[in-house]
Amino acid sequence: MIKRTLDSTVLQSLDFFPVVGILGPRQVGKTTLVKSLMSQLNRASVYFDLEIAEDYETLVNNTTWVIDNNQDKTIVIDEIQRYLPLLPQLRGLIDRNRKAGRFILLGSASPVFLQKSSESLAGRVAYHELSPIGYSEMQQVNITENTHWLRGGFPDALLAPTDAFWGQWQQNFIKTYVEQDLSNLGMSNQASITNNFLRMISHIHGSLLNYSMIGNSLGLTHTTVQRYVDILEQAFLIRRLEPWFVNMSKRIVKSPKIYIRDSGNLHYLHNVRSFSDLTQNPIAGASWEGYVIEQIIQRLNDSVQPYFYRTSNGAEMDLVLVKGLKPVVAIEIKLSLTPALKRGSTESVNDLRTEHNFVVTPAGGNMPLKPSWTHCNLKEVLGQLANLDLI
DSSP states (O other): OOOOTHHHHHHHHHTTOSEEEEEOOTTSSHHHHHHHHHTTOSSOEEEEETTSHHHHHHHHHSHHHHHHTTTTSEEEEESGGGGTTHHHHHHHHHHHSOOTTOEEEEESSOHHHHHHHSOOOTTTEEEEEOOSOOHHHHTTSSOOHHHHHHHOSOHHHHTOSSHHHHHHHHHHHHHHIIIIIHHHTTSOSOHHHHHHHHHHHHHTTTEEOOHHHHHHHHTOOHHHHHHHHHHHHHTTSEEEEOBOOTTOOSOBOOSOEEEESSHHHHHHHTTOOSHHHHHTSTTHHHHHHHHHHHHHHHHOOTTEEEEEEEBTTSOEEEEEEEETTEEEEEEEEOSSSOOOOOHHHHHHHHHHTOSEEEEEOSSOOSEEEETTEEEEOHHHHHHHHHHTTOO
């Protein structure tokens, strides 16, 4: 099993919070992680999976009895989004016997969705997101960066014995999300509409998000497109990267950019089935950009927020890391092995006044380009950010 970096963080939260939530997309490894954690706890535990009819009926019909009879155990509830009325019940039961590590909740929907759908557990719960296997975790096994980029980070997909098996896994994954999870979260129950929407998003991966353009292409209203994008974000399938424009006097682009979070999902939606296919596909540049951005964002400290930067006169930066109200790092991402800087990049740094600036390519080398600029590969830039205490 690949050891997840979230392991120790969750154990620390269980020593303080009554409830710890581990959230992330389907098949990302939440159940595997929690079963490993259960063996490390200093108390007994009991596990319920709300996708199993017997467990669901037991909890729905006997919530108070189950919890009262397991006061000395950690109760693990998997797929919590399948029975949201349980959350407000937990609040009262927790307050009757408030101690650390009473519940671990696993779910395939974001904290925002859970909070909007039920009474808040504010002050009682610590939520942690389990992302697909990241770059540093991937290095525990014999997987190359190119394979990780092609296949993405879902464990079964990444570790598939062949690209053909990887493709079959992706097909089943997308089918399950389209026909089950996204519909449960409020998206269309017509598979054709959801499939077309996902493929549309994959084709604008790395571009500015224009709700009206998507709606006109698919025959959907502006508000429906917004709602569908919200749902895909709540399901951890896409990321909206917001622009940085605080205290800027220039004309700044204020629309977010949109990315398919897992590069394997993106490649499957583009009918890419091998690394050779990827190198010849027009999506390769935008895919590399999204891959690097996702690997960095997964590792950021809570005090650091990611943005992009773009002005109407052509200044542009792929990723800006902001601490407090101060941009501290600017990152330009290029698939080309030639790390030439364009005018838009240098203008962005002049606007942002970042002291640390990186060009990330597959080759890298930790080579200085000009004052305050360094040419890195992905591993090297993660090391640079660690040295700056940003991850």
